Amino acid sequence: MLEQNEFMNLSKMNFDISEEQAMVLEQVDRACREFRPIEDKCYLEHRINDQVRPFFAKAHLLGLPTSRKYGDGQGADMMTYALAVERIGREGTGVRTFFSVHMALGQMTIQHWGTEEQKAKYLPPATRGDAVLAFGLTEPNAGSDPASLTTYFEEKGGKYYLTGQKMWISLGSTAKYILVFAYPKGKREGMCGFIMDTSTPGYKAEIIPHKLGLPTADTSTVYLDKAEVAKEDMLGPPGKGMSVALSGLMNGRLSVAAGCVGVIQDCLDEAVRYAGVRFQHGKLIGKHQLVQRHIGLMSMNLDAAKLLLLKAAFIKQKYEEDPKNRALMEATDLACTKAKYFAANASFDAANRAVQVFGANGYSLENRPARHLADSRVTMIYEGANEILEQKMALGSLGKSFEAYS
Ligand SMILES: Cc1cc2nc3c(=O)[nH]c(=O)nc-3n(C[C@H](O)[C@H](O)[C@H](O)COP(=O)(O)OP(=O)(O)OC[C@H]3O[C@@H](n4cnc5c(N)ncnc54)[C@H](O)[C@@H]3O)c2cc1C
Known part of the structure; x- marks a missing residue:
């Protein structure tokens, strides 16, 4: 049974941070502090933040988990990477989603499945921030069940042409390249993954308006009308598209878990700060025991979410070092799933509690808890909805x- 697997043995795990790791995290913290006013302004103006890419490219933070062999890849181990994304998550789920898609779903998936030529072509511009990556799996009628997607490809004159519609695609309007999944025309099996240049004729993206949260993030519908992919840009072996997609989602879940831990931390910090300055009934609200309850529960959930995150990062690191080990892959998948599920739910709960601690001020988007409440809700839906996990x-x-279905 996986639960008894040696890779899950907590006593073998070491969460110490080296000086080198601490330096990376300081660099991330500095960049996040500088970036906050930019995101704040965009959020209140309800406008997509197009500064994430140039700002974090300048800070050399867009290639954190990617090998130093490629462009601005930083070669961070999974622990450093997770802690970095946690810090970014404090800035908001919109900003963090950019990193999750561009780095986890994009770069890490290419790094794992790509040919040497694909890695050399796509990873350097991605890590430098010259080319943003997106991940197009979901369709209007294929969400939790991606095997039911209907986008198809035809092969003609040594090229692939893809036709179909992708829905809810983060960075779909921003990306230079998108990892996209399709069946051979007329077939319901043999899904393939592709890397598509979004400037190809036949690729069209439209921003989805009126979302519940993430106003600063690009979430798009993508239309593919015989959109071209070069022969050498199939990602992964023919017919292995589902495995490529699922491994991308596993990377994504670690990243979402990390971001959600950041959200819990930010909600706790905000609630503690506010409880220490707001007076009602002649005393600081932090002295009212029912307010303390919110803070105590947030703090407990932060610890639990962080430990699950660190455990998942630790196991994922082992898997990175031994990528052909199937048992390790399954242990990683399970650990990332648990970390993501717990942190997603706990982040929404923390945002809700922080709003409550703020009272009416918590209902204003001028304050961070309200934004976290609106934005963190998506983490229970994307990268595997709660029920699926x-x-x-x-x-x-x-x-x-x-298994209820395969
Ligand atoms: C802001 C945002 C960004 C996104 N970014 C991306 C992206 O970059 N790339 C991408 O490909 N996708 C993206 N998605 C899509 C996301 O991954 C899907 O929304 C998610 O997989 C769920 O699919 P669905 O929305 O079609 O819901 P459905 O699959 O229709 O599910 C609806 C409900 O039914 C439940 N359900 C479904 N099947 C079962 C079952 N077998 N047992 C029990 N319950 C079940 C679900 O859990 C859910 O509660 C994004 C979504 C959002 C909202």
């Missing part, structure tokens, strides 16, 4: 023979 976690204990 609950089933995945159960199978970790029950075993695959209990």
